[in-house]
Amino acid sequence: GQQLNQSPQSMFIQEGEDVSMNCTSSSIFNTWLWYKQDPGEGPVLLIALYKAGELTSNGRLTAQFGITRKDSFLNISASIPSDVGIYFCAGQLRISYGKLTFGQGTILTVHP
Amino acid sequence: EAQVTQNPRYLITVTGKKLTVTCSQNMNHEYMSWYRQDPGLGLRQIYYSMNVEVTDKGDVPEGYKVSRKEKRNFPLILESPSPNQTSLYFCASSGASGGVFYEQYFGPGTRLTVT
Numbered sequence: 001g002q003q004l005n006q007s008p009q010s011m012f013i014q015e016g017e018d019v020s021m022n023c024t025s026s027s028i029f030n031t032w033l034w035y036k037q038d039p040g041e042g043p044v045l046l047i048a049l050y051k052a053g054e055l056t057s058n059g060r061l062t063a064q065f066g067i068t069r070k071d072s073f074l075n076i077s078a079s080i081p082s083d084v085g086i087y088f089c090a091g092q093l094r095i096s097y098g099k100l101t102f103g104q105g106t107i108l109t110v111h112p
Numbered sequence: 113e114a115q116v117t118q119n120p121r122y123l124i125t126v127t128g129k130k131l132t133v134t135c136s137q138n139m140n141h142e143y144m145s146w147y148r149q150d151p152g153l154g155l156r157q158i159y160y161s162m163n164v165e166v167t168d169k170g171d172v173p174e175g176y177k178v179s180r181k182e183k184r185n186f187p188l189i190l191e192s193p194s195p196n197q198t199s200l201y202f203c204a205s206s207g208a209s210g211g212v213f214y215e216q217y218f219g220p221g222t223r224l225t226v227t
């Protein structure tokens with residue numbers, strides 16, 4: 001099946017720093033999705049991207065759909081302790097939109 | 113309140129003993145899906161359903177069955193569980209239009225241990 005590589009695997013940052021993470025794919029996707037998972041909870045959808053080149057913000061979060069349609073980026077500005085968690089990317093093809101492929105996740109730790 | 117419920121939340125069982133994990137949503141969503149989460153592997157899709165009586169395989173369907181007889185329910189069935197199915201399982205429900213998710217909710221997870 002399709003493979004998604006998400007990096008970095010983990011990040012340890014100080015409160016107030018900006019964070020960047022990305023996902024790359026061996027195949028093209030029509031939609032990129034970004035999720036956050038808090039400890040002991042299910043993932044929560046943060047941002048959805050539907051067009052190549054699209055840049056979308058949700059508060060301090062900004063995500064971009066790569067021009068090649070094989071990658072996506074998530075940035076978090078001015079991190080705060082509650083940003084701690086696991087961030088996942090996922091790719092989706094329009095033709096079979098029920099099928100989602102997830103990255104391995106980025107574990108974010110924020111030191112106060 | 114919009115929610116996805118899963119039962120049980122925790123289950124320890126033995127190899128070969130059939131089990132069912134239930135999933136129910138109250139949002140009238142057409143799309144539902146099951147995932148398993150394992151350390152270092154992220155979430156992997158097991159099965160998904162686009163509507164009642166319409167199901168399809170995800171990336172890791174072997175050893176699992178599903179059914180979608182009603183819109184609100186999407187049970188995951190392990191006919192003969194094996195230790196490699198020890199994992200954290202999530203059910204998800206999504207509202208979609210024209211191939212686009214306009215909202216998505218995950219359940220709280222079911223931690224399954226097969227000995």
